[in-house]
Amino acid sequence: MDVMPQQPPESRQSDHAPPSSDPDDSPPQTSSLPGSEPPPDPDPAAPDDLPPVSLRTTLRRAAVGAVAAAVLVTGAVVSVPDDGKKVAPPAPGPVMRALTATNAGAPASLADLTALIGDRRNWVGTHPSDARSWAVLGSAYVEWGRRSGDVAYYGRAEQALRRSLDVQPGARGNTAAWVGLAALANARHDFVAAKKWGETVRARQPKDWTAYPVLIDAYNGLGQYTAAGRAVERFAALRSGVPALSRTAQWYRDEGRREDAQAIAQDAANRATTPAEKTDCLFRLGELAWERGKSEEAVAQYTAALRTDRAHPPSLAGRARALAALGRTDEAQRDYRAALSRRPSPAYMLELGELYESLGRDDDSRGQYTKLRRTLAQESGHGVDESLLLGRFEADHGDASRAVELLRAEWDRQHHSAAVADALGWALYRSGNSQSALTYAQQAADTGGGTALYAYHLGMIEQRRGNHGPARRHLEEALRTNPHFSPLDAPSAQEALDRPGPQEVPPAPEPTAPPNPPQQSQEPSEASPAQQGAATAAPAGTTGTTDTPAPPDSSAPGSR
Numbered sequence: 001m002d003v004m005p006q007q008p009p010e011s012r013q014s015d016h017a018p019p020s021s022d023p024d025d026s027p028p029q030t031s032s033l034p035g036s037e038p039p040p041d042p043d044p045a046a047p048d049d050l051p052p053v054s055l056r057t058t059l060r061r062a063a064v065g066a067v068a069a070a071v072l073v074t075g076a077v078v079s080v081p082d083d084g085k086k087v088a089p090p091a092p093g094p095v096m097r098a099l100t101a102t103n104a105g106a107p108a109s110l111a112d113l114t115a116l117i118g119d120r121r122n123w124v125g126t127h128p129s130d131a132r133s134w135a136v137l138g139s140a141y142v143e144w145g146r147r148s149g150d151v152a153y154y155g156r157a158e159q160a161l162r163r164s165l166d167v168q169p170g171a172r173g174n175t176a177a178w179v180g181l182a183a184l185a186n187a188r189h190d191f192v193a194a195k196k197w198g199e200t201v202r203a204r205q206p207k208d209w210t211a212y213p214v215l216i217d218a219y220n221g222l223g224q225y226t227a228a229g230r231a232v233e234r235f236a237a238l239r240s241g242v243p244a245l246s247r248t249a250q251w252y253r254d255e256g257r258r259e260d261a262q263a264i265a266q267d268a269a270n271r272a273t274t275p276a277e278k279t280d281c282l283f284r285l286g287e288l289a290w291e292r293g294k295s296e297e298a299v300a301q302y303t304a305a306l307r308t309d310r311a312h313p314p315s316l317a318g319r320a321r322a323l324a325a326l327g328r329t330d331e332a333q334r335d336y337r338a339a340l341s342r343r344p345s346p347a348y349m350l351e352l353g354e355l356y357e358s359l360g361r362d363d364d365s366r367g368q369y370t371k372l373r374r375t376l377a378q379e380s381g382h383g384v385d386e387s388l389l390l391g392r393f394e395a396d397h398g399d400a401s402r403a404v405e406l407l408r409a410e411w412d413r414q415h416h417s418a419a420v421a422d423a424l425g426w427a428l429y430r431s432g433n434s435q436s437a438l439t440y441a442q443q444a445a446d447t448g449g450g451t452a453l454y455a456y457h458l459g460m461i462e463q464r465r466g467n468h469g470p471a472r473r474h475l476e477e478a479l480r481t482n483p484h485f486s487p488l489d490a491p492s493a494q495e496a497l498d499r500p501g502p503q504e505v506p507p508a509p510e511p512t513a514p515p516n517p518p519q520q521s522q523e524p525s526e527a528s529p530a531q532q533g534a535a536t537a538a539p540a541g542t543t544g545t546t547d548t549p550a551p552p553d554s555s556a557p558g559s560r
Helices: 059-073 094-103 112-128 131-148 152-167 176-185 191-204 211-222 225-238 242-254 258-270 275-291 295-308 311-323 329-342 346-358 362-381 389-395 400-412 418-430 434-447 453-465 466-483 489-498 529-537
Strands: none
Touching: 059 152, 094 112, 094 295, 094 362, 112 131, 112 242, 131 152, 131 176, 152 418, 176 191, 176 211, 191 211, 211 225, 211 242, 242 258, 242 275, 275 295, 275 311, 295 311, 311 329, 311 346, 329 346, 346 362, 346 389, 362 389, 389 400, 400 418, 418 434, 418 453, 434 453, 453 466, 466 489
């Protein structure tokens, strides 16, 4: 009798694609060269096409299935197979490492995640009535799709999670599948659905820590920051350790408490034990340094993360951003291309396109923007809502009116985050409606944690409205927070500050008395009311311009 869990051979590489659906296929081989792309993954068979159940059972594999389900999504560590006999936990290896990581709420390496996916695919191929293993497989597909950028796995995740619920409904204890559906909804940017699934689990099992990470992401996506803070506190109370510290650091960052966020994030990095966990913590330290305008420190943190995982796409893209700020644009382009070879993220395409544009490489920038549009269309076909990123792109590089349509629809879906408010305000400004834009931009600046981009957008909108004092303060705030927050927008912020406002125009010199004043003075004639109004309507030295007032925006914050 086979007593070993089905695990692919161990590998030190972090860029493995999940195995194919054929249980007889060997795990895919990947190039060991930095920046090489993982081979394409064949489409797995739909659940209905999996092999029929086999009479042969394996106690060890049953244990892996039970432990995997319990560890990955509920944190339990005891399992009893169907025959009632207790069995030993799975042998050490990539599957067990993945289970151990997820048991702590920490990220598993992509190689170990690949092993877990392969093991569970093979298991459900002969045991299609194992609801727990279907939930594990679906949740692992979500994580793989999120971290690899291959959104095709979201459809496979939904199939597996729905199959799990068909076998055992959530109301009968299968809350693991509900948590998986919440994670899937977050990955697709459907935060309303994610909130529904997460709150359903929390209502039934308030002490199930797995509900809180998905709720935190959902609340942040909806702009419900008070609820997100409470969920962070509850998560930390239920599951102390590096994952809770990382979530707390992000919460502090979102609150604008950067020093607190830095201290907590550093503590998390010091406590991290696995390579994947260490990489994630160092990346977050790099992000915090970048947002504070400390580009050299950011490069150092991202580089440290890449020493742990040389193919970590977020760290490659983050280092590229910081290198560009330091004027090391050739190295920045190299890192962006390496990040895109690992994860074809539309956000990275936009950043690289804007870097090309800032360097005057218009053909290259247009090429990146074309790829971005194509990738966003593909992601939309897999159920991913990228209205926010597409709206931001259209506002700056395409059709601002289209951007307004996209972002208004996003706002109407209850996605009231600072990111959506900022993007909608900027799209309105770019389309000529700065009156409505101001309300959204102000909300983004108030709730966005002191982000340089939000301050820049607010300052530019205020300048258009003729509010030159507040405009100057916010533009200075943007450049003080991060002098190089964008290769295109940071120079625009400086140019706007260099333009003289009405308060900076030197006053006209006092008139001098004529050498021979007339002997008789004449009473000044009284100006008519119309003349007085004309004199006060156009003060001397006014150079700012304002839009024609637009009708009130019924969808603006505060009008709801």
